[in-house]
Amino acid sequence: MxxxxxxxxxxxxxxxxxxxxxxxxxxxxTGRPTGNTSSSTTTTTPSRTTTTTPxxxxxxxxxxxxxxxxxxxxDQSENSSDIKITAEIRRAIxxxxxxxxxxxxxxxxxxxxxxxxxxxxxxxAEKDAIEAKxxxxxxxxxxxxxxxxxxx
Numbered sequence: 001m002x003x004x005x006x007x008x009x010x011x012x013x014x015x016x017x018x019x020x021x022x023x024x025x026x027x028x029x030t031g032r033p034t035g036n037t038s039s040s041t042t043t044t045t046p047s048r049t050t051t052t053t054p055x056x057x058x059x060x061x062x063x064x065x066x067x068x069x070x071x072x073x074x075d076q077s078e079n080s081s082d083i084k085i086t087a088e089i090r091r092a093i094x095x096x097x098x099x100x101x102x103x104x105x106x107x108x109x110x111x112x113x114x115x116x117x118x119x120x121x122x123x124x125a126e127k128d129a130i131e132a133k134x135x136x137x138x139x140x141x142x143x144x145x146x147x148x149x150x151x152x
Contacts, residue, residue, distance in 0.1 A: 070118070070146070076109045076110060076111070079112075081113070082110040082111060082112070082113065083110070085110045085113065085115060085137055085138050086108050086109070086110045086115075088137045089108050089110075089115065089133055089134045089137050089138070090108055092133040092136070092137065093106070093130060093133060096129065096133075098129075099126060099129070099130075100121065100122040100126060102119065102120050102121055102122055102126075102150060103119075103121045103122065103126045103129075103130060105119065106118065106119035106120075106121065106130060106147060107119045108134070110138070113138065113139070113142055114138075114142050114143075114144070115134050115137075115138045115142055115143045115144070116143075116144045116146060117130060117131065117134060117143065117144065117145045117146060117147050118146045118147065119147055119148070120147070120148050120149075120150050121147050121148070121149060121150065122149070122150050123149060123150075124149060126147075127145065127147045127149060130145075130147060131143060131145045131147070
């Protein structure tokens with residue numbers, strides 16, 4: 001084997017070895033990621049340093065959906081007037097360009113004309129604005145506002 005070829009082979013073996021030492025998080029026995037992205041990892045090698053941040057996790061907030069006494073989107077009535085109320089409230093929220101993505105994604109459930117609002121919003125102002133929009137559509141006494149303000 002000539003010298004340039006030996007150098008190429010040694011370089012290739014070094015690169016493969018470095019790639020094998022890289023920490024890609026939790027993996028299954030098949031080498032696939034487990035989906036566990038909740039831990040923060042910092043990997044340092046002589047040539048680089050990488051840091052991954054934990055994924056946003058709303059699991060704790062979503063546990064409230066397991067309470068059978070609270071309304072969930074599955075409780076939305078299929079009555080045409082209830083669907084119309086929900087759609088009009090959603091349209092009013094979406095038309096307000098000042099609303100955050102969280103506010104636009106709040107849960108709106110209508111059953112027998114009674115509206116329940118749930119989810120996380122960015123501020124008290126958004127919470128109040130969504131409630132006002134819902135009351136305009138459904139009536140002043142027909143809205144239960146269970147929206148939560150995002151904690152920083």
